[in-house]
Amino acid sequence: MLPFGFARFGSLLLLTLLGSIREGRASPDAGSDPTAIGSACCRSLSGKFPSQVLFPNSPPYNDSVSSYWAQQEQLISPLCIVLPTSADDVAATLQVLYHGSCKFAVRSGGHGTSANASNIDNGVTIDLSALDFILLSGDRSAVAVGPGQTVGDVYALLYKAGLSFAGARDSGIGIGGSTLGGGLGYFSPFSGFACDSVVEYEVVLGNGTIISATQDNNSDLWHALKGGGNNFGIVTKFVFKVFPLGSIWTGQAAYAPSAVNNAAQAFYDFVSDPNYDNSASLLMSYGYNGGSTPLIELEYVYAAPVVDPPSAFAKFYALEGQVANETGITSAPALSIKSGVMAPGGQQQVTFAMSFQNNAQMLPIIWTMYNSSIDSISSIDGIAWILTFEPVVQSLVNHSKANGGNILGLDISSQGLVLAHFSASFDNAADYSTVSIAAEKLLQNINGVAKKIGTFNPYVDLNYAKTTQEPFLSYGSDNYSFLKAAAKRYDPALMFQNLMPGGFKLS
Incomplete structure (x- = not known):
C-alpha cells in the first residue's frame, strides 16, 4: 500500500489533453444494440481478467446479484460483473469500457435504494467488494479504507484500537456511496458528515489515470467529492480522520x-x-x-x-x-x-x-x-x-x-x-x-x-x-456550478455522465 498522501500518477495537463482527444467516444451510437456492445466489453474484460469476470447463471454471479440490499437492484441482470482487486484493475476496466462505449454501474456496498444505483441491465457492473482493506496509520490519526468495505467492519476494527470514525449507521452500508453522498452518522454533532473527515481520496478517472485528491493536491476534486456523488471517477481509497472512542x-x-x-x-x-x-x-x-x-x-x-x-x-x-x-x-x-x-x-x-x-x-x-x-x-x-x-x-x-x-x-x-x-x-x-x-x-x-x-x-x-x-x-447555484466545472475538468469526455446512468447526474 502506498503512503496515504502519495499521488501515483497525475499530470492534469496530460489528463485534459487525453480527454479532449477522446471526447465524444464515450457515447454509443443511438442505433447501436446495447446488449451487443456490452457483450463485447464483457469478452474483452474476460480476456484481461479471466478469473475476475462473472457471467449469468454461475453461482458467484447469482450470489453477487442477490446480495444487493434493495429488491429492485436484485432484479437487475448485468451482462457481466467484473471484480477488480486493485486501482490498476479499475483503471484497466474503465479503459475497456471507454473504448467500447459500454454502459456500466459501480457497486460499493450495494445499499442504494433505486434501480440502477449500483447495478445495470445490458451493461457491466464493476463490483468493488475485493477492495476491502482497512489500514490504520502508524500514528493512529487516520484510517485508509477500500470502497468494498462496509461501515460495520470499519467500526469493529477501530473499536479494538479505542477509536472510531464518522461513518454511516447500518453495518451493511458501503463506504463508497454513503461517503460520496455526504454521510450522517451517530457522531455527526462532533465529527460532521462522513465526507468532512476524508483527508484523501484515491480516484481512478475515466481515462484510466489514477490520482490523489487532498486539500493541497487536486483540491477542487477533493472538495467536489465531499457530497458530489459518482460524477468524477471511481474512488478506490478513502482516508478518514479518526478519533478516540470506547463504549x-x-x-x-x-x-x-x-x-x-x-x-x-x-x-x-x-x-x-x-x-x-x-x-x-x-x-x-x-x-x-x-x-x-x-x-x-x-x-x-x-x-x-x-x-x-x-x-x-x-x-x-x-x-x-x-x-x-x-x-x-x-x-x-x-x-x-x-x-x-x-x-x-x-x-x-x-x-x-x-x-x-x-x-x-x-x-x-x-x-x-x-x-x-x-x-x-x-x-x-x-x-x-x-x-x-x-x-x-x-x-x-x-x-x-x-x-x-x-x-x-x-x-x-x-x-x-x-x-x-x-x-x-x-x-x-x-x-x-x-x-x-x-x-x-x-x-x-x-x-x-x-x-x-x-x-x-x-x-x-x-x-x-x-x-x-x-x-x-x-x-445552491454556486456549488452546482463548481461541481459541473470539476466534472468537466476531471471527466472531460463525460464518461460518468453518459456511460454510467446510475445515481444522480450533473447534466
Missing part, C-alpha cells in the same frame, strides 16, 4: 400518538439548545408497520459510557405515553449491527429527503399528514412506512468548515436544521407505483406546508433522495 450509551423509546405535541417541543428544544452537548445524537421517527398503530420512536446515542441516562435527553424522558424503552452501554460496531438488523434487505424500497428550519409547529403538522398518507398504502404486503427527523446543529456545520468545507451548501440558523428522511419498504415490485405515488404526495405536502409557514430549506440529502428529486441543485 457508548444508547437508548430507544416509543410513544403513543398522544405524545406528538410534547415530543415536538422536546425535539425543538433539544436541537436549538445554545449549550448543545456535542456528544448527544438523536433520531425521531414516525413509524408504521402494516396493521399496527403508528408510533413516535426515538433513538438516542451518547458518545460516552455514562452510568445514568445523559441529561441532554432529559426532556424526552419526561414525556407521557411511553410504550417501550430500552437503554444500555454498547459499542459503535454493536449498535451498527443492531441498526442493520432493523433494516433487512430483500424488499422493494422507496425513499425521499427534504429539510426545514427547526420549528416546533412543523412536527405535529407533519404527523397529521403522515397519518393521512397511511390509508393509501396500509394494504401493501410487508409495508413499513417510516419518516425520520435528524438534527443538523451548528457544531456539525462548524466542524465541516474547520475541515475545509464540503459542497452541500448548508448554512443554518441558531435554531438548527432538520433533515427529514423517508423510507418505505414492501414485498412486491407490483406495488412500487402505488407506494411511490403515495410517497411523492407526502413529500409535496410537507414541502408545501414548510413553504407556507416559512420553514422550507432547499437542501436534499443525496443518500436518501427520491429519483424525482435533484439534490445537486439543492446545494
Whole structure:
C-alpha cells in the first residue's frame, strides 16, 4: 500500500489533453444494440481478467446479484460483473469500457435504494467488494479504507484500537456511496458528515489515470467529492480522520400518538439548545408497520459510557405515553449491527429527503399528514412506512468548515436544521407505483406546508433522495456550478455522465 498522501500518477495537463482527444467516444451510437456492445466489453474484460469476470447463471454471479440490499437492484441482470482487486484493475476496466462505449454501474456496498444505483441491465457492473482493506496509520490519526468495505467492519476494527470514525449507521452500508453522498452518522454533532473527515481520496478517472485528491493536491476534486456523488471517477481509497472512542450509551423509546405535541417541543428544544452537548445524537421517527398503530420512536446515542441516562435527553424522558424503552452501554460496531438488523434487505424500497428550519409547529403538522398518507398504502404486503427527523446543529456545520468545507451548501440558523428522511419498504415490485405515488404526495405536502409557514430549506440529502428529486441543485447555484466545472475538468469526455446512468447526474 502506498503512503496515504502519495499521488501515483497525475499530470492534469496530460489528463485534459487525453480527454479532449477522446471526447465524444464515450457515447454509443443511438442505433447501436446495447446488449451487443456490452457483450463485447464483457469478452474483452474476460480476456484481461479471466478469473475476475462473472457471467449469468454461475453461482458467484447469482450470489453477487442477490446480495444487493434493495429488491429492485436484485432484479437487475448485468451482462457481466467484473471484480477488480486493485486501482490498476479499475483503471484497466474503465479503459475497456471507454473504448467500447459500454454502459456500466459501480457497486460499493450495494445499499442504494433505486434501480440502477449500483447495478445495470445490458451493461457491466464493476463490483468493488475485493477492495476491502482497512489500514490504520502508524500514528493512529487516520484510517485508509477500500470502497468494498462496509461501515460495520470499519467500526469493529477501530473499536479494538479505542477509536472510531464518522461513518454511516447500518453495518451493511458501503463506504463508497454513503461517503460520496455526504454521510450522517451517530457522531455527526462532533465529527460532521462522513465526507468532512476524508483527508484523501484515491480516484481512478475515466481515462484510466489514477490520482490523489487532498486539500493541497487536486483540491477542487477533493472538495467536489465531499457530497458530489459518482460524477468524477471511481474512488478506490478513502482516508478518514479518526478519533478516540470506547463504549457508548444508547437508548430507544416509543410513544403513543398522544405524545406528538410534547415530543415536538422536546425535539425543538433539544436541537436549538445554545449549550448543545456535542456528544448527544438523536433520531425521531414516525413509524408504521402494516396493521399496527403508528408510533413516535426515538433513538438516542451518547458518545460516552455514562452510568445514568445523559441529561441532554432529559426532556424526552419526561414525556407521557411511553410504550417501550430500552437503554444500555454498547459499542459503535454493536449498535451498527443492531441498526442493520432493523433494516433487512430483500424488499422493494422507496425513499425521499427534504429539510426545514427547526420549528416546533412543523412536527405535529407533519404527523397529521403522515397519518393521512397511511390509508393509501396500509394494504401493501410487508409495508413499513417510516419518516425520520435528524438534527443538523451548528457544531456539525462548524466542524465541516474547520475541515475545509464540503459542497452541500448548508448554512443554518441558531435554531438548527432538520433533515427529514423517508423510507418505505414492501414485498412486491407490483406495488412500487402505488407506494411511490403515495410517497411523492407526502413529500409535496410537507414541502408545501414548510413553504407556507416559512420553514422550507432547499437542501436534499443525496443518500436518501427520491429519483424525482435533484439534490445537486439543492446545494445552491454556486456549488452546482463548481461541481459541473470539476466534472468537466476531471471527466472531460463525460464518461460518468453518459456511460454510467446510475445515481444522480450533473447534466
